[in-house]
Structures are given as structure tokens and as C-alpha cells.
Amino acid sequence: MRVLIVEDDAALAERLAALLGEAGLVAETVGDGREAAYLGCTEDYDAAVLDLGLPQLDGISVLRHWREAGRVFPVLILTGRGRWSDKLAGFGAGADDYLTKPFQHEEVVLRIKALLRRAGGHADPVLQAGDLSYDTFAGRFSLHGEPLALTAQEHRILAYLMHRKGAVVSRAEIGEHVYARDLEPDSNTVDVLVGRIRRKLPPGLLVTERGLGFRLVSEPEFRD
Template sequence: MRMLLVEDDDRLRTRLADHFRGNGWAVEEAETVRDADFMAHEVPCDVAIADLGLPDGSGVRLISGWRAAGIDFPVMILTARADWRDKVEGLEAGADDYVTKPFYLEEVEARVQALLRRAVGRRTAAVSYGALAIDFSARQVTLEGRTVELTAFEYNTLAYLAHRADAVVSRSELVEHLYEQDHDRDSNVIEVFVGRLRRKLDPDGALQPIQTVRGAGYRFTLEPSAP
């Protein structure tokens, strides 16, 4: 998953970026409205965290501009402004959540995960696909009740495909969401991740959760089980 982090406080931005990168996220950092707006239009992102007070403009105007331009990824405002009028203004501009400083990193991450689940129409943290289950909040995968050990990149590959269930996801799209903008990208690595996932999730070949669509990409084929 890729996050756009908009924060002009270097220390705070580094703290947040290090935390999310440590949990397998790709994080694009911006300190100004200008840079954040450029990245939002040019770099595929899954979610954004944005401060309101930026050196070259208002975070509220930044968010309202995104919405006016049709940029619809979830946005969390993370700010020191605790007045209810600021909260109303931010939410009316198009933000999906509003968190005030100081904060706990674990709370911010949990709320980001909730935004992502709502963005794909999931209200629960865990989804079962028969013998396979994915807990998107805990970033845990189980097969017939046993934990499947995945690397951060393997999990992120699976989670993105599951969020886009039934859609064909190209290798280039996966690369865009798994790697940061300035990372050395190699689409051949995606084949390695998908191959590992198949062996770990489907050792007997019974589930076939990830289908290769020749010349197009990959599709997550499993349907959620009835609750």
C-alpha cells in the first residue's frame, strides 16, 4: 500500500514515515501544498495523511482541490487544531477522518486501516474466503486456522489483489503501489512475490486464489464467505 504523507514538521513526518514503512508501506513525503498536490496527481496512492497548517497554504484547500479534481483516495487530517469548527471545515472539504495531536501511532494506523476498509466496501477487519482468511487490521493471514508467514511485500501484494477482487491488476499497477516513487522498480520481482504467495496460500493447488491473466496481470479469484 502507498501513502501520501503531508507534514512540514520534519521530526513528526519522519516518525510517521518510519512507523508505516516499518509495517511494509510505501510512503511518499511532502512538506508543502505544492509538492503534495503534484504527488496526488502523479503518483498512485491508496490513502493520505495531511496536516492543515502548511508553509505555502491551507491543508483544507489542498483537500478540497483534490476532491474537485476527482481524486478520491481516503484522507485523514492530522493536526494540532482541536477546535470543532476546524474539524467541521476539514470534513466538509472532503476529509474522511480528523485526528488531533498529540496522538498514538497505533491509533493513527488503526484509523488508516479503517479508512481503507471503508474505501473498498469492507466494514469488518477480517474477511474469510473459505479456508483462507485475511485480517486486514492485524495484517495476518491464516489457512485452515493456521497462520501463514508472509513477508511485508508478500502481504501487501496479497492485500492489494484482495482489495481489487475480480479486477485484473497489471504488474505495472502492482509495482506502482508496492514501491515508493524513487525506488528502483523491477516488475519481475512481482512474479516472485506471486509465486511465493501461491505456494504458501495454496500448497495443494485446491484454492487457486491468484489467477494469471496472460498478457494482462493477476486476478484474486476467491469470494468472501457468508458471515
């Protein structure tokens, strides 16, 4: 899952990116409002962390720009402005959550995870596909109640498929949502990683839709 961090405090942005990375997410940072407005409209992010006090273009204008362009990914606003009028403006522009500075950096991770889960239509923090479980808060997979060993890239791909359970996910979509914009893999790399994941899961749980992509199902499917 890709998250855009829009924050002109470079040290804070890098710290948040590191924490989100440790949580299995792909975080990209930008410190300029105009560039943020452009990236949010041209890249496939799953969520954004948005500061309000930005150079070139303020955060509220950035958010309005995204929403007017039809971008619906959840947005968590970070700001030093604690007045009710500022919060009202943020929610009015299309924000999904609001956090006032100073804050615990780890809280940003928890809130982003919650926003991602709700955006995928999941109420329970533990996602389930057959005997496979994914604890979105802890960032851990388990199979038959036992920890499932995955590489970092396998973890990111399977986490994305869990959030999109039941939907056909193309190779291109995996590349856009699991990798940073300058590290998108070729389709063969995705196939190899998905193949490795499939071998670690019960047969029939991760289905290949020929010519379309992959689908993680609630119960194993077996085809002739």
C-alpha cells in the first residue's frame, strides 16, 4: 500500500516514512504543495498524510485539488493549527482524519492503517481469507493460527491482496500500489513473487485469472 507524506519538515517526513515502512507500507515524501497536488492526481496512492502549512500551495488547497480531480484516497491531516475553524475547513475540503501537533509519531501509523482498512470496506482490524489472517494493527500474517514467514515484498503484495480480497488485481495495479513510483517492477517479477506467496498458502486460496491478474478468495477455489 502506497502512502504519500506531504510535509515540509524534512526530518519529520523522513521519520514518518521510516515508521510506515517498518509497518509494511511504501511511503513517499514531498515538501511542496504544488508538487503534492500534482502527484496526488497522477499517482495511485492508497492514502496521504497532509500538512496544512506548506510552501507554494497550502494543504487545504492541495486537498481540494485532489477531491475536485476525483481522487478519493483517505487523507490524514497533520497540523499545528488546533482551532475548530481549521478542523472544520479540513473536513470540509475532504479530509478523513485530523491530528494536531505535537503528536506521537506511532499514532500516525495506527490512524493510517485504520483509514486503509476502512477504505477497503473492512470493519474488523483482523482481515481473514480462509485460514489466513492478517492483523492490520500488528502487521502480522498467520496461517492456521501460526505465524506465516514472508519476505518484505511478499508481505506488501499479500497485504494489498488482503485489503482487496475478492477483487481481481492486475500486475500493473500491484506495481502501482506496492512499489514506490521510481521502483515499479516488470510483470515477471510480480509473477515470481506471487508464485512464492501461493506456495506458502493453502491450495486454491490465491487464484490466477488468466490474462487479468490475481484474486485472493475467502475460501479455496479449485478449477478443472
